[in-house]
Amino acid sequence: MRAKTGQAVGSQRELLQAKVLQPLKDGYDSLTKTEKKIASYFLSRPECLVLETAATIAGNVGVSPMTVGRFLRKLGFDGVSDVRHSLKADLYGPEVGRLWSIDRRYQAFTKREAAHFSLQDSLDAELAAIRKAYEFTTAPIWAKAVDSFAHADRVYVSGLHMARGLALEFVSRLEYIRPGVHLADGQNGHYAELFDEAPRVAVMLIDFYRYDKGTQRAAELARRRGHDVHILVDSYAVWAHKITDSVFNLPTSTGLYWHSNAAMSVLLNLLVNDVIRERGKAVPKRIDKVLQAQRAFDQFAEEL
Numbered sequence: 165m166r167a168k169t170g171q172a173v174g175s176q177r178e179l180l181q182a183k184v185l186q187p188l189k190d191g192y193d194s195l196t197k198t199e200k201k202i203a204s205y206f207l208s209r210p211e212c213l214v215l216e217t218a219a220t221i222a223g224n225v226g227v228s229p230m231t232v233g234r235f236l237r238k239l240g241f242d243g244v245s246d247v248r249h250s251l252k253a254d255l256y257g258p259e260v261g262r263l264w265s266i267d268r269r270y271q272a273f274t275k276r277e278a279a280h281f282s283l284q285d286s287l288d289a290e291l292a293a294i295r296k297a298y299e300f301t302t303a304p305i306w307a308k309a310v311d312s313f314a315h316a317d318r319v320y321v322s323g324l325h326m327a328r329g330l331a332l333e334f335v336s337r338l339e340y341i342r343p344g345v346h347l348a349d350g351q352n353g354h355y356a357e358l359f360d361e362a363p364r365v366a367v368m369l370i371d372f373y374r375y376d377k378g379t380q381r382a383a384e385l386a387r388r389r390g391h392d393v394h395i396l397v398d399s400y401a402v403w404a405h406k407i408t409d410s411v412f413n414l415p416t417s418t419g420l421y422w423h424s425n426a427a428m429s430v431l432l433n434l435l436v437n438d439v440i441r442e443r444g445k446a447v448p449k450r451i452d453k454v455l456q457a458q459r460a461f462d463q464f465a466e467e468l
Contacts, residue, residue, distance in 0.1 A: 180210050183250065184239065201225050202235050211413070213247045214399055289418040293427035296414055301434055305410045309435060312392040312410075313338065314442035316366035320348040320357050322382055323370035330370050330396075330425055334432045340454055341440055341447045348382075355382045358389060365391040372398035372416050372423060383407045396428055 188203045195203055205225045206213060212221055218236075221244070222229040233243055241247045300306055313319055319338065323331030331347060339345040348357040348367075355378075358367065367386040371379045380403055386393045387407055395404040398416040405411050412431055416423035440447050458464060 180213060184213060184247065185210055187239065198227060198231060199235055199238075202227065202232060213244060214413075216244070216405065218244050220405075286418040286420055289415065290424060290426055293415040293418070293424070294430050297412075297427045297431040297434065300412055300431060301438070305412075306438075308392075309394050309410055309412075310438045310442050312366040312394065313368070313435065314342070314439045316364045316392060317344060317362035318360050318364075319345045319366045319368070320360070320386075321345070321368045321370070322348045322350065322355070322379060324349060324376045324379060326425075327370040327372060330428055330432065331368075333429065334368065334370075334436070337433070337436045338439065341436070341450055342443060343450065350378045350382065355385060358382060358386050358391065360389075360391075365389070366394070367391050368394045368396065370396045370428065371401065371404075372425075372428075373401075375401060375403065380407075396431065398423070 185207060188207060192200065192203060202221075202225055205221065212224075216224075218229045218232045222232045225232070236243055236247065241250065319342075321331045321335050321338075323329070328349060331349065335345055335347045344362075346357060348355055358365075365386075367382075369379050369383050369386075375397075383393060383395060383404070384407060392410070393408040394410040394412070395401075395408060396412045396414070397404045399413050401411075401413060404413070414427040414431065416425065416428070418424045443450075
């Protein structure tokens with residue numbers, strides 16, 4: 165039943181459709197009763213093949229992990245990890261594990277250039293990723309995240325390496341509309357901020373490949389402390405789902421040399437926007453205090 169790979173597909177969702185979902189739809193009537201239960205789960209929640217393990221899928225469907233494994237082998241895959249690897253290989257080439265390394269990116273870049281890579285393909289992938297960011301605003305986890313960042317006593321945001329800019333952007337925008345927002349990036353050698361004993365603490369951790377061990381340890385620490393943990397990651401960060409249900413996974417590959425953070429930035433901006441709605445009349449009061457502080461330091465140019 166495994167679909168043949170034709171022309172390169174521009175997004176992970178399209179690859180899932182071509183390689184797994186469409187073959188399932190085409191062969192659904194020939195499946196056994198148990199196989200139909202698994203197939204229905206895949207069709208209704210296709211992201212599970214990228215974000216979950218065979219054990220979690222089995223638990224949600226009500227079958228054994230071995231049954232899930234057998235079904236995936238019938239589809240032509242050697243388990244869930246093979247599905248992910250197959251998608252990565254089609255998106256980034258067969259040497260994906262090596263080519264994602266910073267010293268191998270140029271090889272992948274020149275191969276794409278030689279294949280007459282089109283900027284239109286990149287634009288399509290970028291727009292698909294941004295569309296996914298907007299789709300999160302209707303997901304169940306969105307309302308919980310908005311409530312968390314609007315009403316928590318403290319907010320801590322962490323993003324290391326190339327994710328640091330996103331973390332700074334989120335902190336800068338959020339602190340305009342509410343107090344108690346802090347950057348906790350571990351640059352001081354620890355995440356002591358996460359030991360905050362405030363009644364309610366919200367934590368946003370931002371990461372993408374290659375994932376930082378410090379971010380994962382901070383996530384585990386925040387969870388053990390009972391904080392509201394939210395994680396913004398790329399499409400392949402399976403580890404995040406082991407920490408919290410509040411995971412915002414977005415595509416970052418658009419075919420360009422470096423991955424794109426555009427969709428992540430859009431999602432954070434949407435989150436700030438809805439936090440403003442949630443806080444209501446408290447926002448102008450906070451902004452007035454910020455403006456008073458700005459006038460005291462007089463750092464900005466005159467308005468036009």
